[in-house]
Amino acid sequence: MKEQKIILSEKDMARTLDRLASEITERRGDSENLAIIGIQRRGADLAERLKRILDEKLGRKIPLGKLDINLYRDDWTNLTRQPCINCTEIPFEIESASIILVDDVLFSGRTVRAALEAVLDFGRPRRVELLVLVDRGHRELPIRADYVGKEVVTFEDQHVNVLVKERDDEDKVVIIRS
16 A cells, blocks of 8 residues: 655645746846746646746746657666657747756656756757756755755655646645555
């Protein structure tokens, strides 16, 4: 039986995204070249929500992209199943952009490493900052987030699941232990 603990409710997620958007506004609100790229899948869903909040707070449209990192993973030859390839859509110029890279959970850092490599294939941004909804620790690479929704202490045998209405019909973040 799996033990499950809710660490963010629907209301908590909404408040957290609003706070993160305020942090971005404080640090980067004046940047004309601000853009958001969400890592497929749930990072892209969160990025869309963040974009809507930022558009309202800043009074302008912030460019939004979606990034699939599956072919940049360093473990794809070791996977027991084939990766699910999603689309990459970056409908704006990467050169000189100040990019907020969005993901749902920061764990080992390997997804972020792959995402940075993928972004650089599109050009050289001025800056890339990382925003994550949850940072659960256990890094394998020296990567940290610039914007963190919630830091949680986890054990290696736990898993953090981010559920979003767009894919899962509900918003919440849970820690699952087998």
